[in-house]
Amino acid sequence: MYNPASSSRPAPFTVHSNATGTADWTMDSFDPTRTFLVPRQASASSSASASGNAGDARGQQGSSLSAFLSTLIPIFVISSIIFLFFLFLQKKYDRVYGPRTFLQTLDSDERSPKQSPGMFGWAKEFRQLADEFVLGHSSLDNYLFLRYFKILILISFVGCLITWPVLFPVNATGGADEATGFDILSFAKINDSARYWAHSIIGVIFFSFVIYVITRESLYYAYMRQAYLLSPYNSSKISSKTVLFTDRNPGALEHIFPNIRYIWIAADPExxxxxxxxxxxxxxxxxxxxxxxxxxxxxxxxxxxxxxxxxxxxxxxxxxxxxxxxxxxxxxxxxxxxxxxxxxxxxxxxxxxxxxxxxxxxxxxxQAEKRNPKSKKLAAVFIEFNTMRDAQAAFQQVAHQTPFHLTPRDTGMPPEQVLWNNVNQPWWRRKLWSAFGTALSTFLCIFWTIPIAFAGIITNINFITDKVPFLAWIQDIPPQILGIVTGLIPVVLVAVMMALVPIILALIARQFEPTMPAVQAKVQKWYFPFQVVQVFLVTTFTSAATAVVTKIINDPTTAPTLLAKNLPKASNFYIVYFILQGLMAAALQFLNVVPLLFSLILGKILDTTPKKMFNRYVTLAGLGWGAFYPKITLLGVIALSYAIIAPLVLGFATVGFGLMYLGFRYNVLFTLGTQIDTKGECYARALKQLITGLYIGEICLIGLFAIGSASGGGGLISLGPLIIMVVMLIATVIWQMEMSSALAKHTRILPADLLADEYRDEPMEGEAEKGGLENGHSKKLGPATSDGLYQVPHAAEPPAPPAGIMGKFKAFVFPTKFASAAVLSKYILSPHLTKPVRPYTEKEREDAYLHPALTAxxxxxxxxxxxxxxxxxxxxxxxxxxxxxxxxxxxxxxxxxxxxxxxxxxxxxxxxxxxxxxxx
Structure with a gap:
């Protein structure tokens, strides 16, 4: 099935002005200082005739509104055309644009409401459905993915409210006459180190707000995960009470773990x-x-x-x-x-x-001979316990005196997401593969710098032709050909390299991780640093350095100051980058290109049998979290990094994230399923990775303050902002360490008090008619209602979430009171999650965690x-x-x-x- 996560990172479009004055556009992700916003001159000679130093003029030229609009309008037109295609096609191809509304393979309470008739009929249901609808009718992962966009929107919008009233006037009157266009609103306009105080104080306020939001969301995730896992729908599954142990020594497991219900030995079927x-x-x-x-x-x-x-x-x-x-x-x-x-x-x-x-x-x-293995080798074992409490206790304990033996690796994993060839690997082989993958991802971060930087230099080749004689011949190339060389070739090169990286990382992770969710988590862990280094840092610093290379050649001692001044100018690229990403990503998400191509063309070629047609029709595509989250998180990191240096970026980030949220929301509501269920683990990791933006923003400010203070004088007064930001950086490090330590177990293990108060045992055949279900502690669930739902008791009646604007503010500020697991369980979980899964037959239970080759x-x-x-x-x-x-x-x-x-x-x-x- 199509997996949107397999597609390469959406690259932005660059609009250049050609010799005829018309706009031609290519996809590009380089030249932050001018690629989007500075019209390209017809030739070098004409530029030189207009200025005594064309290279300096181009290097210092700011972003104009007209150039911005010349970039934005074509992209807006293209995305509008794409959206019009969606409007015309969405009723004709309902399998592409609304499978969740009618597929009979989904339960009735898993389907989305049928869309209203008409070209814009879908907008009614799209507007009326809350995001919490996704939580009950799709999956926790899809719900948290939408919530991640909302968090990024919140951070960016509140950041505008914090930074704009103060930093815009401070920057605009900063005194640096060479800054023009959008640069007058950025740190590049500051010529007086005394004004750094405004940036440091606003930086502390904004970064503190971000810290609070991340802390609050981490708590919310922990509570939501607890409520979700303890819901009757999830807790009635066999997987909720099953733990995977690796490197099992031969011996009786019953003497180690009490309350075992079933054991499956995952012996290699050879x-x-x-x-x-x-x-x-x-x-x-x-x-x-x-x-x-x-x-x-x-x-x-x-x-x-x-x-x-x-x-x-x-x-x-x-x-x-x-x-x-x-x-x-x-x-x-x-x-x-x-x-x-x-x-x-x-x-x-x-x-x-x-x-x-x-x-x-x-x-x-x-199959009959090997169903009961008698191997004496180390093997993995799946153990189903009587209760979730027993399973969680076994998952936390040290089960064997020998290190790395009988290690609890995972719990809650369904058998279809187990990588059976890996569960029996010895611990040392898994360690070697993991170390190799980490080394490879680090190597890629370093090695990929060379071709990526080379592509960035190609896009800025006009900047260095004046001072590097052997490159002067480039100015004689016709503008049309030069536009292809500087626009198309780098994009194709980078697109291919970027598309290969997550594929390579996933292949490595699949060699040793025991489950598919673990593979996604490992890919996310490896791929995010690559995105930050290659897509953000290398692009930004290479282009900033290239833009002032002629001045550096004339006077190398000015390099630190020039880079400090030009680094804020790199924000001009990201101003349009966010709008472009928002418009194109939203439009392409609505159009659903790849499923549409399969429906129109590829499916007719590939689906040559009824079985293939059936499988494609009834299977819903899902997102690859490990490759997808890093791309979205990177945008958040960019917004945080430039929040104080160029606060205008936050406004465009708000719009960009909002547009992307709308596009992905449509697909999550009406088209997407969940191929890999991580139970929100990738969301929690994305929140942690978002902190990278805080560090980059703080370090950049420290560097800018230090360079500005050293070059502009000001004495001890100018050192104040530098000291404040250093303290802020130290405080951020301490906060992250403490938060990670405090929440580590809460995001992985279910608390014992919730298991005692809210445990829901799975229904057995015939028990639904008895008026209640017995759990592992002889506590009854509430009686079944007429629609088959079970009421969940609580130790104390949780407070209802407050209503109104002030109520929402209270719920946001006090998550431990208004967003606890008890509150979320009672007021947020939908009827789908309050229904247990159907009872298992004896054969289904016996075959649950047997190797697929034994039951195929x-x-x-x-x-x-x-x-x-x-x-x-x-x-x-x-x-x-x-x-x-x-x-x-x-x-x-x-x-x-x-x-x-x-x-x-x-x-x-x-x-x-x-x-x-x-x-x-």
Whole structure:
């Protein structure tokens, strides 16, 4: 399925003015000082004639409103056109733009309300639904992802209220005459170190507010996670009471852990997994080859019918059905080579049937033999405990006297998110892989600097041609070609390199992490530093240095001062960057490009069997949190870094985050599912990573204060702002250490008092009719209501969240009172989360955490029925030649009069491959 997270980082568009005066745009992420906002001159000679030092003039030119608009208007037009496409297409392609409103594979309380008719009908439900709707009808991850945007909007907007009234007049009257355009509102305008006091005091106020918001949100996440995990919906799952232990020594586990309900030993099935893969691949090949044979025959008959209007072909079809023979030449049958290029060519259908005839009984025999492993090797083990309290206690304790043995690795992981090839790795191999991944990510941060910096220099090549003689020939290149060289080539280079990084990191993490959520967490941990270094720091400092390289060459001793003055000018890039990201990201999210392409083109090419069509139709795409959060967090880091240096950035960040929030909100409400459930872990890590913006902002101010004080004099008075910011930096470090220490366990482990007061045991078959459920401590849940919901008791009745504007302010300021787990559980969790999952059958419980190779059933072969009877003949032949153990059918899918495959999308439960899978 399509995963939006797999796409590369959305790059901004750069508008250049060409020789004719018209705007041409390319995607670019460089030249923060002028790329977007300074019109490019027709040639170097004309620039030189207008000024005695063209390089200096370009290096000092500020951002004008006209240049800003010349950049913004084309992007606004493009994003508007994209949004218009969405408006025209969204009713026609409901599977692309509203699958959550009608898919029968979702429970009724998981679906979003059906959109109102009309081009703008979706806006009514979009406006009326609260974000908390996502929490109950989709997932905790999707809800927190939207909340992350709201937090960034809040920080940016309140930052405007804090910084603009003071810093705008202070900067605008700063006295640096060379600063023009937007630069007059930034630190670049300051020429008097005494004015640094305003920046230091406002910086302390704003950074303190950010610290409070991050602290408050970390507490909110801890409470929300507790309420979510303790909800009847989640706590009734087997996974909520199951703990994964790695490096288990042979021995009786019952003597170590009390209250064990079930044990699954994750022993390596050895050759069985390979044989299951061979069987399944043979099934896929057979299904594809059969459909290719039938489809080609149907198309041939359609052509014959068009040529013979007298109906002779119809008579021939009847004769074929009666005789059971069809006019299919041997060369028309699908073939393939057993090995690429050099392998023997075989008839695919005959080969696949023979392979299935051999492998089906062989796999069944091995599954029976290896279901109860007797290996003496270290192995992972999944243990289901009687209660969540027992599971949490086991998850926290040191279970074995030997270090790294019987280590609790995770709890709450469903079996479909376990990476089975990794759970049995010895601890030392996991340590080596983890160290290798960390070293590789560090290496990428350093190594990627060279090509990224080179691309940044290419975009600013005009700045250095005046002083570097051997590059003078560049000025003779026609403007149109130069625009491609400085705009398109760097973008393509960077886009390819950036797209590869998260893929590489994910491949490394999948070599040792035991679960898919752990892989996402590791990718997020590795990928964020790369984003900060390569996308932000290298781009900013390289372009700032390049913009003043001619002055540095003339007088190298001025380098620190020049960089200090030009670093604030780099904010000009990010002023437009946020608007551009907001407009384009929102428009592209609404358009949902990749699913639309699959619906229009790619799906028709790739989905050649009813099973593939079914799987694509009923599966909802999800976001890849490990690669996606770092990109959004980076934008927050940029906003925090420039909040005091160039406070105008905060205004554009507010708009940009707001637009992105709207685009992603539509998809979360109406199109997206959750492929990987981290239970909000990536959100918590993103909050911690956002602190990087505080450090960068504080360090940059310290550097600017130090350079400005040293060059501008001012005595002890000018040292005050520097001292204040150093103290602020130290306070930030202490705060982060204390907060991380205080919340570390609360964001990973459920508190014992909540487990004692609010524990909800899973419902067993027949217990729902008894008026209540017994939990592990003999406390009853409230009686079941008429709609099957269970009331959750609390040690004390929690206060209702206050209403009104002042009420919301109180709830924000006092999260421990108005956003506790008890409050969130009672007032926020939706009816979906107050329903337990359906009871498990005995077989479902026994097979829950067995290796998939031990429980994998023979894939059903699903063909589409044709009007000529060929599919029925192939079904009979498959059953006869393969033998017992395989199910082959041509029901519930058919060829229409145009030879296209169809199936009943309105009732997917009727499909032969439909199964009511348990929620583990």
């Amino acid at each position: 050759d069985l997994e390979d044989h299951v893969d061979e069987r399944d691949q043979a099934s896929v090949k057979l299904e594809g080859a059969e459909m290719k044979l039938i489809k080609n025959y149907v198309k041939k008959q359609i052509k014959l019918n068009k040529k013979n209007k007298r109906g002779d072909s119809e008579d021939g079809r009847l004769r074929e059905q009666e005789s059971g023979t069809f006019d299919i030449a041997p060369k028309e049958r699908p073939t393939h080579k057993l090995k690429p290029l050099i392998g023997k060519k075989v008839d695919t259908i005959d080969w696949a049937r023979g392979e299935l005839h051999r492998l089906i009984p062989e796999v069944a025999r091995e 059933e023979v894939p059903l072969i699903w063909l589409a029925r044709d009007p000529h009877g060929l599919s029925r003949r192939e079904v009979d032949a498959c059953r006869r030649e393969i033998g017992e153990g395989v199910e082959v059918t041509d029901e519930e899918a058919w060829f229409n009069e145009k030879g296209k495959i169809e199936w009943d999308q309105t009732n997917p439960q009727k499909a032969p491959v439909w199964e009511d899978a348990p929620e583990y």
